[in-house]
Amino acid sequence: MADRRAETVAGGSAMIDRLLLVALLAVLLAGCITVFSASSQYGLRSLGPSMYFLSHLKKVVLGLAVFLVALKIDYRFWRRLGVPLMLLSLGLLFMVDTGMNGAERWLQLGPLRFQPSELAKFAVIIYMAGRLAKLSEEGWETRKLMLTLAPVGLLLVLLFLQPNFSMLMVIAAVCVLMSVLAGLPLRWILFAAVSCSIGALALVTRPDFHSVRVQQWLGSFFSPVSPVDQVMQSYIGFGRGGLSGVGAGNSMQKYFYLPEPFNDFIFSIWGEEFGFIGCLLLLAAYALVFLRGMNIVRRAPDHFGRLLAAGITGMITFYALVNMMVTTGLLPVTGLPLPLFSFGGTAMVSLLGALGILMNVSFQSRKLDIGR
Secondary structure, three states: OHHHHHHHHHHHHHOOOHHHHHHHHHHHHHHHHHHHHHHHHHHOOOOOOOHHHHHHHHHHHHHHHHHHHHHHOOHHHHHHHHHHHHHHHHHHHHHHHOOHHHOOOOEEEOOEEEOHHHHHHHHHHHHHHHHHHHHHHHOOOHHHHHHHHHHHHHHHHHHHHOOOHHHHHHHHHHHHHHHHHHOOOHHHHHHHHHHHHHHHHHHHHOOOHHHHHHHHHHHHOOOOOOOOHHHHHHHHHHHHHOOOOOOOOOOOOOOOOOOOOOOOOHHHHHHHHHHHHHHHHHHHHHHHHHHHHHHHHHHOOOHHHHHHHHHHHHHHHHHHHHHHHHHOOOOOOOOOOOOOOOOOOHHHHHHHHHHHHHHHHHHHHHHHHHHO
């Protein structure tokens, strides 16, 4: 009897992807340390140096609670919620675009203030995973595929109207990734690629501040000095960090040289305080999340689980890559935070919830393997 109990405990422990869990906790801990340092001077302007850090810590704790709840729910449960979540996201984004409730990317529902786009990105993943899995099982029919993609296209249009181009591009990239893995016919993939290219060209040529950002970014390749102040200050931060950094809490760029250094440009503060070695370690943690996520994709029990895991893994990977490439001047400035690392809010809670779903896919596949 004792041996059986030991086997059960060992089997249950083995069903948790420990490497993925360690990587997530490492990124969260590093993020908390950096948010505390980067936000201290901004906190002194109001309630104290720990003001933003304590707010961030609350979101992390709430996100971990959501993570544990999502971990306990069989991922197949979410398949039936794909269409309702998509409809809810479209309705909330419509409220933002029409300015209802005084909204501008954010909605205030009673005491709750959140970004509908954060719900939308995961609603799209769940919706696409369910619909693409069904289409791949039943056969690729043009009419059914058009009906499937129509709500996603409408959602992208609503993001375009906000405008929230960074979120639009990431969601579009994740949709293309999931479509490729689902086995979408090549002609549709080429059509999507051409459509995305035309859309990107339209964004660049629009006479607004987004096109100015792109033009400034392109100009930086022909000038030793970046015309974008945030990027220039980011370069200075990385330069001060050198190989091993100036030490935790010793950043100079947090003294109002970088706007909100605990958010979009927090990677610069990390690089300044922990240097090139610290940046490599953080990159390794994100790489481990990606590799473990792809392992979950490979071992998922069914097509829906495979696409769901791919969408979540792709979303976090694209987020991290875009943010790091922006802070190092490899992409124009956008508004995407560094996942699980930047100052917490709706994005922190929603990302941890999605990772709980990803962990459940891993749990179910390992449970199936042990059963065999």
